[in-house]
Amino acid sequence: MAHIILASSSPRRKELLKQLGLVFETFSPDVDESVLVGESVEIYVERLARLKAETVLQSYPDAIVIAADTSLSFDGQIIGKPESKQHAFDIWRQLSGQWHDVFSGVCVATTTERRSIVVQTQVQMMQLSPIEMEKYWATGEPVGKAGAYAIQGIAGQFIPQIRGSYSNVVGLPLYETAQLLESVKASS
Template sequence: MKFPQIYLASASPRRHEILTQLGVPHEVLRLPPTEGEDEPRLPGESPADYVERTARDKAERALAYLAQQGPERLPPRPVLTADTTVILQNDILGKPASVAEARAMLERLSGSEHEVRSAVVLADSRRMLEAVSITTVRFAVLSPEDIDLYCATGEPMDKAGAYGIQGLAGLFVEHISGSFSGVMGLPVYETGRLLRQFTQQL
């Protein structure tokens, strides 16, 4: 299957790895940092609306950056962005700012079921295609020792919800219904569908 050459507007090594495994030719587009790492949730905004808006905002920011740089420096190509959100009882669990915050998140996830939404956007100057993956994850009951040992690895610190399902936290997952790759940060099926749609519309 032939995919178009794209820009991946994300610093996530997991998204880069997934695209590489799929054989999608891509270049990581490193955007200038914005104020605050995480996008704020708007008043009254649902988690579902938040994750989709954030992915769109990233795409719009990436397209504006490409236009600013000009085709001489960065050849025009489609831009892929994504946002992954861990949702527990209508709360969004972002990336922990400290070990204490990571521990608190894992204590909340222990023995409970939560939802992971990954929104994907593929866009250029003429169109914007979107898709969302919804996955339910159930954690086993975690002991304080489980949580302390996991936090000591440093793995929770750069991940939404303070865990990476592809790493040691996979030991905590009793059941998953949906997309494993979506929980990692880039749902394979939805991403492939967007790339095929984009290619067909060229």
């Protein structure tokens, strides 16, 4: 059986990958996640997923590595994790009452095979009041989350609808990840 490594320290990605019934280890690579000048969100998340996979393969050359990166896009702007309370509030004011896109780049790689995909999901956020923002920030949940929210947690109440993959919004599109994994296994 192939040795599988999830290139992430995200508890959400770990829980999602467990849903596929896989036995795997986790190893979080240290990579520069800076956005390059003029880089679109689609290129950005795929580049980071590939970079994470390639970095882990250097330490585990016999493994199958699953790597992902998730970011939001609104009006063509990449929205990452909040750097402060003020930044989170700025993000919520932008997204409030609007649709935005969540993109995940997923890469499944071995030393001889690399397959990647970008998955897009549209998410609608309700109009948030300043009081709702304060209460949500106080929970601590928005810290470290792309878009300053976690759909699988308290913020689920702020999301009236999505179009596309729910697991993508959480951080790892399961259907596409399973398809890439099978494709890489078949060619190995």
